[in-house]
Amino acid sequence: MAFYETNEYGGRTDNWVGPSIPCVSAFCRTAGFARAEQCGILEFSASFACYRRFRQPSAPEPLTVLQSVCHNLDYGINFSTQRDDYVTAFFSCEAANLSIDDVKPEVEGFGVRPLHVAATESGWQTNFKLPPGLSAGWNSVTVRVKNGPLSLPMPIAVDIPLEATEIIITGLRDGTRWTEGQIDQAAGGVLTLWAMGLPENADRANTWVVMGGQYLPFFFLEPGPAAQNRQLNVRVPAAFGLGQYQIFVQAGTVRSAPRVISVV
Numbered sequence: 128m129a130f131y132e133t134n135e136y137g138g139r140t141d142n143w144v145g146p147s148i149p150c151v152s153a154f155c156r157t158a159g160f161a162r163a164e165q166c167g168i169l170e171f172s173a174s175f176a177c178y179r180r181f182r183q184p185s186a187p188e189p190l191t192v193l194q195s196v197c198h199n200l201d202y203g204i205n206f207s208t209q210r211d212d213y214v215t216a217f218f219s220c221e222a223a224n225l226s227i228d229d230v231k232p233e234v235e236g237f238g239v240r241p242l243h244v245a246a247t248e249s250g251w252q253t254n255f256k257l258p259p260g261l262s263a264g265w266n267s268v269t270v271r272v273k274n275g276p277l278s279l280p281m282p283i284a285v286d287i288p289l290e291a292t293e294i295i296i297t298g299l300r301d302g303t304r305w306t307e308g309q310i311d312q313a314a315g316g317v318l319t320l321w322a323m324g325l326p327e328n329a330d331r332a333n334t335w336v337v338m339g340g341q342y343l344p345f346f347f348l349e350p351g352p353a354a355q356n357r358q359l360n361v362r363v364p365a366a367f368g369l370g371q372y373q374i375f376v377q378a379g380t381v382r383s384a385p386r387v388i389s390v391v
Contacts, residue, residue, distance in 0.1 A: 159259040161238025181231045181238040188275030189221035196268045196281045203330030205284045212257040219250030220272045231271040234258050261285050284328035291381040294324040299388050309389045316363040321356050322376045329378050336361045339372040
C-alpha cells in the first residue's frame, strides 16, 4: 500500500493511500472473509467479491483428524468476540508439506485463512483468528486440508459466562498408585481428583486446584456438564514436604470446601 504524502496522486486531499490488488485481498481476509476474489479492473478502481466460506471440495483428498482445539494464549476453551482472540488447532492428516493455503479451518462454517501452519511431533498445528459474527454459545471448530472432507467438529465456548454455584470434591487419589487421600512423591507426584459442580465451560484458564496455599498446574480436565463428576489431574511440585495439606478447587470466584491430602 502506497502512502501519498503530497502530489503523488494528483494532489487529492481525499486519498492518502492506494492499496495494490494483493493488499486489498489481504485486507478482506483479515476483516473476516475466508476468501476474496478480484472481479474486474476499471481505470481507477477494482472490484472484489468476498465470501465467508471456503469453496466446497471438488476432489477427494486425505481425511483430516482434529486432535484438540484451544485458545492460543491460555490453552483454554473460552473465547470472547470482544477481544482479538485466536484459535490453535492440532490435527493429523496424510498430506505432507502443508502451506497456509492448504489448511482451511472453520468455526460454525465460517472460514478463516490461517496465520500459521507448522508440523508437530504428532501431526500439524494451525493458528487462526476467531471469525467475526459468531453467536454466543458452543461453536464447532472443523479443519479441512486442501479439497478433503471436513474433520469431525470440536466445541469451543464463545461469550459464555462462567457460572458456578457449588463445587464439591468427591475424591482424591494418587495418580500413579491410586491410593485414597495420599500423594506419593516418589511415584511422580501426580494427583487425581474428582469434583461436582464445575461449569461446563470450566477450563485450564478459569479453574484452579489450590493446595497448601499454592496453585497447582493441572494438565487434564474432563469435559462435561456441571452435574457430572469430572476428573482433574494435577502435578504436585517436589517442594511440598511430607505432611498434610488442605486442598480445594476453585472456578471463577466459587471454591469448594477444603479437603485434606497427605504427602508421603
